Each structure stands twice: as structure tokens, then as C-alpha cells.
Amino acid sequence: MKSPLIALLASLSLCCTLAHADDQPIFGLHEQVLLPELDLALPAKLDTGAETASLSARNIETFEKDGAQWVRFQLAVGEHAEPRTLVRPLLRMGYIKRRAGDIAAGDEAAYTARPVIAMPVCLGDSRQRIEVNLTDRSHFDYPLLIGARALKDFDALIDPGRRFTSGRPDCA
Numbered sequence: 360m361k362s363p364l365i366a367l368l369a370s371l372s373l374c375c376t377l378a379h380a381d382d383q384p385i386f387g388l389h390e391q392v393l394l395p396e397l398d399l400a401l402p403a404k405l406d407t408g409a410e411t412a413s414l415s416a417r418n419i420e421t422f423e424k425d426g427a428q429w430v431r432f433q434l435a436v437g438e439h440a441e442p443r444t445l446v447r448p449l450l451r452m453g454y455i456k457r458r459a460g461d462i463a464a465g466d467e468a469a470y471t472a473r474p475v476i477a478m479p480v481c482l483g484d485s486r487q488r489i490e491v492n493l494t495d496r497s498h499f500d501y502p503l504l505i506g507a508r509a510l511k512d513f514d515a516l517i518d519p520g521r522r523f524t525s526g527r528p529d530c531a
Contacts, residue, residue: 383514384483387521392503393481393528397443400528401436402501403482405517409506411453412489414478415496417442421449421474430474435497447476453492480505486530487512 392403416432423429428449433442454470473492480489482505489509496502510517518524 383516384485385516385518385521385524386483386513387524388517388519389501389522390482390525391523391528392505393530395479395481395486395530397434397445399434399436401503403503403505404499404501405505405510405515407507407510407517409504410508411455411475411506412480412491412509413473413494413496413504413506414491415499415502416493417495417497418444419474419493430476430493432474432493434502435495436502447478450475450477450490455492455494480509481528481530482513482515483525483528484530485513485515 386405389402389404391400393400415435417435419430419432421428421430429446430449431444431446433444453473453475455473456470471494473494475490475492477488478491479486480491480503487509489505489512491503491509496504
């Protein structure tokens, strides 16, 4: 008697899981995103192996304003783009594990500190306010990396065999 009941419960569980997956958007490994506050569209890499999101920035400096911590930085997006200086409240400092190839002989720091800000991001037809750390990604093909924590906010599935599936972001 227990065996058919267990099989029924397992089938119902699988059915509900598949039904939920049908409702989730499926994005590719690379997608166009929109930073609505800046009216800036840019390509992003969706990386489930990274925990956090990273935005390409240069000349990053933290400072205090009215008793709160802030960060000033220039977007490092597009080699021909005019540098844009932004100022945002600092949420916290993030500590990102460094890759073995990034650590010089005698360097004991296994983590690098990066300022973290909140930023609205539009992916497909969904707009989410996500946390992004700031680092110079100008040597990468994608100025924005969206990690697993932010991808959970978008409630999306990632198909690494696909690219640019969602078209131009539209979360008006």
C-alpha cells in the first residue's frame, strides 16, 4: 500500500516542478540588459557559477557624505563611450575569492575587497534591484556579470547553449 502512495506523491511533485519551470523565463548564457537609471543597454554574461553580480568600473573611490558611506566611480563600458561618473550609496564591501592565476607569488590575500551598490537592472521583461560589486571588467567581453544571487531574483532558468534569447529588455 505504501509503494503506490509514494509513487503518486513523487509523480505529483515532479508534475508541479515541471509546471513551475514552464512559467519561468529561459535566458541564454549572454543577454542584453538595460540599466534603466542610466538608459544604458549593454551585454551581460549570466553566470550561475558566480555568487554575485559585477559591473565594470574604474577610478573607484569610497567616501563619507552626511555620515554615510558612498562610492564614486566611472563606468568602464565600451571603449569609445564617454566616461560617466556615478555616485551611489555604498551598501557594503564584498570580499570576492581570487582565482589562483590572479595571486602573485608571496601574495597572501586570497580575497579582494570590492564596493557593493544596489542598481536596478532590466532583463527581458523583468526589472529587479540587484546588488553589484564594482571592479574593472574592461578586459572582459561583457561589462556586466550577473551571478546566481541576482538570477534567483529574476526567477529565471539559464540555458548555456543559447545566447541573446530575450531581445531588447522591456520592463516599462
